[in-house]
Structure formats: structure tokens, C-alpha cells
Amino acid sequence: MSGQSQPSRPEEPARELAREPDRAAQHAGRALPAVTEGEAGARVLTRRAPGMADVAQLAGVSHQTVSRVLNDHPNVREQTRLRVRAAMEQLGYRPNRAARALVTGRSQTVGIVAQNTALYGPTSVLTAVERVVSRAGFAVGVASVPVLDRISIADAVARLLDQHVAGIVVIAPVVSANEALDDVPDDLPMAVIDGDPGRPARLVTVDQQLGARLATRCLLAAGHETVWHVSGPPDWFDSAERVLGWRQALVDAGAEVPPVLAADWSLGAGFEAGQLLARMPEARAVFAANDHLALGIMKALRQAGLSVPEDVSVVGFDDIPEAGYVSPPLTTVRPDFEAVAEQAVRLLLAQLDDPSPGGLPRVAPIPPRLVERESVAPPGRAAPRRRTGVARRSAGR
Amino acid sequence: MSGQSQPSRPEEPARELAREPDRAAQHAGRALPAVTEGEAGARVLTRRAPGMADVAQLAGVSHQTVSRVLNDHPNVREQTRLRVRAAMEQLGYRPNRAARALVTGRSQTVGIVAQNTALYGPTSVLTAVERVVSRAGFAVGVASVPVLDRISIADAVARLLDQHVAGIVVIAPVVSANEALDDVPDDLPMAVIDGDPGRPARLVTVDQQLGARLATRCLLAAGHETVWHVSGPPDWFDSAERVLGWRQALVDAGAEVPPVLAADWSLGAGFEAGQLLARMPEARAVFAANDHLALGIMKALRQAGLSVPEDVSVVGFDDIPEAGYVSPPLTTVRPDFEAVAEQAVRLLLAQLDDPSPGGLPRVAPIPPRLVERESVAPPGRAAPRRRTGVARRSAGR
């Protein structure tokens, strides 16, 4: 297949895949120095990425000056700086991170520790953090753990440490994960996302309580006497906080506080909770700890012949993309994952710039907002069950 | 707040966060060598991670022998090997990846290039790849790009190259991304996921055509005369392949091929396509290119007073977690992302072990499977519209 006959390169036989080998090589990021093709006989390719020495030679300075330019040291004449920059450009020079990491003991890499899960919230946060970190000019190293227990996390952190990360971002939404944080060396810059609100140092979270209060109050405002709650797993901070917020809102309104229906985050658990709820005529308003639960609940309700929001009002949490497109469109609480990621990285960068440990950096919880759609209505069990879909109605208020 | 008075460590003032500083340090992965506490006066902490030299000294061998043990070189006496291993253990030695990368020019890191998106498919693949790569003992570097165009990808690859990755996995589901692949140096081990099926070298994909055929045939088998298709964006391979598979199934069955309704992957686009579909009485069966489109379509249908599956049958693609919990539960095609990731990493590792470029490694497309739920039924517009939910019925066949 590789039909072109070219000057054979001994160390690199032609590959079938390569359609236009030389162009490919040219574009490769690390340019080929001293190609000087045509010098018959002599080795045509001196394949080796250019180093500081090469740049220095071309610019007529010492390698140290090149280093200074690279690191924006002040004591370099503008003219020299330009000359070096030009030489870099010409050679397609790229600094060798490994060498730098070796000597400084720290790389321009940020490590992220996260559970490997399909859960919408954590995944959204993860990708947001990736995005923000690389936007900030850092390389991204990910260490995902199968479960968020102490040893897995310690292990992940160790792996990251091996990579000589400059700092880490840990997504630690459960208590066991948070405990593992005690084990990380305290001189390693770190930002914790979704950790224990009781330990606010270096922590960034969504204001879960506020979100839960918003959701609960929305239901109360629609005229419901009280609001039931289907919670997430008890060892999740998000879960506990949402319970707290929900209860608070109820207490504030002088409403009765029904027992919590504990579940995990899954659709299936929501479905089961929904089956329970369906048998309790007094349960007319439900705040589900996340949208998946809400969807599961709604399915169970539907199967039991109950309709949402006429018979039962439901509010979720997360605002998954599907939320506006299910039937009925789900009223829910939308956390700002992007902002969380942004704050976390900011927190980390602050520690990087200023290694002084004085004063634990803290940031305020990020307030979520309520997205009102059509899964909330005033109580009115007496009203006839309606047909599906067609009619539109705005959310109760 | 830091109430304990300890021998002060000049280079590391106590931090408020640290509750039990010394334990934390102990657990830190990189143990502290030569602590020898008590040697009054002399510096108590020689904080520096142990290197090969330290291990070598303790084991009474040269650093090179340590290196040999580390890399499982054959010519080391068993006894020596054990002694070195013990020394490593005792010192808590961890090899310095940066140094190794510097000298070998290649790190034990796999880079992943992926678009930073909320799309279910690509995201699932990404996390699956992360998982598999780190399970294989490699560090994971992620370079996410905002858009999948040529320069962004070239840039991402360059960033990864800077990290001296051993190889890369690229998730390149659109044509522009695939073109960018020409620019990567052909001696860099690579695996492409979801790329151009027309260029099968080093490519791993889901068998999109098969999936589409499965979906279409399922609808046909339910008794529908033909099947409409709402497609994804035209520049996505997934999209094009699914169109092909759908058309093929129709042609095979001798059915009429209706025009394609082009959309993107979003719920919103599905909704719009659904509004179109709702006005066409002859459209009784729809294959949506993904589940989000299907959800959007179903919402539009519902709003138009049509019910699924009585009036219109719908099949999706992806099997998002919500698929079984919407109303009606969605029949859909489930790709095996885990298998895709597994194959991709296998492909990459093969290239790592055997740098010989001979013979492009290829792997067969991974067959997806149809998950039948309740959004498909035989045509029967004549039947009265039914109420919501309650009744159960198995999918048509």
C-alpha cells in the first residue's frame, strides 16, 4: 500500500496508515531540527526535538537566558527576549516538562481525584474541572477511583504524587472520601469539591441547603401543607445537606415534618420510593434529592394511576438535560457546576501562588437556582384526572 | 489554633487545617527518610523523597542494580532482587516518573483527547477509557478541547506530547476531528475511538450500522410499513453510519425510504423534529439517532395529542440511564462503551509493546444490542387514545 518510494529512513519504516508521511511529520508539534534535506549520503534526518541549547545557540545567548525568557524573569533585555522568542519560534521549540519537573520537583499538572461513576452531578463537575484546569494552562491528570473509600483515595493521591502534580482537586462527596483527605500531605495544594461542609477549609460546594429550601418552599408556596422528601444515600454530604435544608424550610413554615424516605441516587430507588408514596394519599408534594429519583418516582406514580402534578407535585435536583423534556417537564434545582469548578481551581491556584499556609482559604457555597417547569401544581386531588401532555400550565406559585 | 507546641520545622509552619500533622505526613505515600528523631540539635527532618541512591546504599548495591530490579531485567540474582525489594519497601521508595520520562523520552502516561461536552455517548466513553487506562497501570492525562476542529485537536495533541505521553486515545466522532489525526506523528502510538469507519486503522467503534438496523428492523417487525429517521448532525460519523444502517434495513425489507429529518443531538432539536412528525399522519414509526432526540420527539408528540407507542412508535439509541424510566420506557440500542474503551486501550498497548509499524492493527466494530421496552407497538391509529401510564404492555415484535 505504501506506494511512494522515498529516501528510506532506517529507524522508521513507512507505515500503511501514513498517507502523506512528511507533511504529517512537519505538523507534529515538535519540529524536526536540521533537516537540511539533500545533503546526499549524510544522515538526512537528525530527529531530535530542539532543546534549550539549540535555541540558545541560534539566538546567540546562553541556555540560561533562554530559561529566563521562558519563565518571564525580569532581568532580560527586551531585545534579547525578542531574539530568543524568535529562535524558539523558528525551531518550534517546546520546553520539556519532564526535565523541568525533575529539577523543580513539581510539574505544571493538576491532578483530579474523582469517583468513576455515571452519576450526573459528579461527572458534570469532573468535566467542568478538566475544562477549567486546562484553560488555566495546566496539564490535567486524572486518577479515578472505583469506590470512594479511604484506601482507594489514598492510592489515587499517591499515583498523582508520583506524577509530581502541583496540586490536586478532589471530588469527595461522601464521608469516607473526606476522611481520606486527612492522609494527604498538608503541604500539597488542594481543593475539595463537595466535601464535608463542617470542614470548610479549601472546600467548594454548592449551597445544598439553599437548594433544598428553594425546592421545598416552591412546593409549599403552591399551597401544599407539607412536603415529603426522598433522600439520597445517607453517607453523601449532598444528601444530608438537602435533608437539612428541606427540614428547615418545613420548620420555618410551621409545617409538619414527615419521615424521610431514604434511597440512593438511582432511578430504580426512586421508583421504589414512588411506589411507597403512591399508597399514601396524604403525600401530595415530594422533593426528590435528585432528578433521577424524581423520574423514578414519577414513573411509579404514573403506574399507580396518579398523575403529576395534578395528584402529586414533584421537584427534583440537578437539572439534568432531560429534565425539561420528560412528561411533565420537571421543576428542579440547578447547581452551577461550572462555577464550582471555577472556584475550586481559583482556590488551588491561590495556594500555588502563595504557599504560605496562613489562613485557610474558604469560599462561600455556590447558590443554585430553582428552575420552574410543570411538575408542581396546587393540591387538588378532587379534580378529575386529566389526559396526557397537551395542555400547558405554568408551575404553581 | 494550632495549639500543639512541637519542635518547630522552619520550612513548614504548622497549618490550621492539619489536625494531626505527623500522622498525616506518615501516610503521605512518600515516606520521610532518615527521620531518626531525637538526635538533638541536628536537623530533625531530612525531608526528601528517597531516590535510587538511597535504596542502593541500603541494599548494598549500585543504583543501576536497583534500576534493573525496578524494570524487571533478567540478569539479577534472585537474592539481590529480594534485598533491593526489601530496601525499597523499607524506605517507601517510589520511582520518580519525571526522571524516567526525561531519560527515556516517554512516560507511563496515556493521553486522552476528547471534546468537552455533556453528550452522553462521548462522556461515557471518556470515563470508560479513563477507568481502563488507569487499571492498566498508566497515568491518565486528559486534554479536552472546546470544539473538535483541526487546530484545537492539534493543540491538544501537542500539549499531550509535551507531557511525553506514551500514547494517545482520541475520541474523534466528527470529520474535522478525524482530519486532524493526519497531523499526529505517525510514530506515536494511538487509538482512535468513533472515527471514520472508512479509515479503520487503529480505530475502535461501535457498530453503528448494526445498531441502526436493529432499531429499524424492530420497528418493521412490529408491523410498520416504513420507519422515519431523525438523524444527528451530518458531520458526525455516528450519525452518518446510523443513517446508512437505517436505510439499509429499509431497503432490505423492501420498504419505502422516507426523507431524513436532520437534527443535532439535542433534546430541543428532537422536539422540533417531533413537531414536524406530528403533522405527518403517515409517520407512525420513528428511529431517533439518540435517546435525547427520542425524548424530544416524544414530548412534541405528546403535546400534539399523540401518544407513544399507540399512535407513533419510537426507538432511540444510547440507552441513557433515564431511558427505562421515562413514559413510556424507551426501546433503544445500547452500545457497550466499556468494551470500546477496553479495545482501544488494548490496541494502544499492542503498539506500545511492539513498535513495529507493520500491519495496521484493526479491530472489529463492537456490536450494540437492542433493549426492548415499551415505546414500540404495532400501528393502530384507529384505536382510541388511551390514558397515561398505568397499563403495561410488552414491546411489539
Next chain:
DNA sequence: GGGGGTAGAGTGAGCGTTAACATGTCGGGG
């Protein structure tokens, strides 16, 4: 006009590892 500060540059020594080569030590065959 000479001392000293300072901007701008250079020199050399590592950082921790691997690769290439050198050394030493056996055992066996000629």
C-alpha cells in the same frame, strides 16, 4: 574618580533515572 549597587548575561552543578559500556566472576571446552 573610585566604591558600590544593579541590570543583564554566563557558568557549572545537580535533579533521579536509564543506556551503554566496563568490570569481575564463574564454569566449561579446547
Next chain:
DNA sequence: CCCCGACATGTTAACGCTCACTCTACCCCC
């Protein structure tokens, strides 16, 4: 008995960079 190859180990030199110095002008000021 000696030489040679195999095995086991040690020695030395990079790898590409930063850090801590040194060096040279040059200018300011007394």
C-alpha cells in the same frame, strides 16, 4: 591451563532543565 562466553554487577555519561553563583559593564553618587 587458558581463553571465552554467560551472567551478575558496577561505572560513567547523558537527558533538558533550573538554581545558585559568578562575571561584566554601566551608572549613580559622594
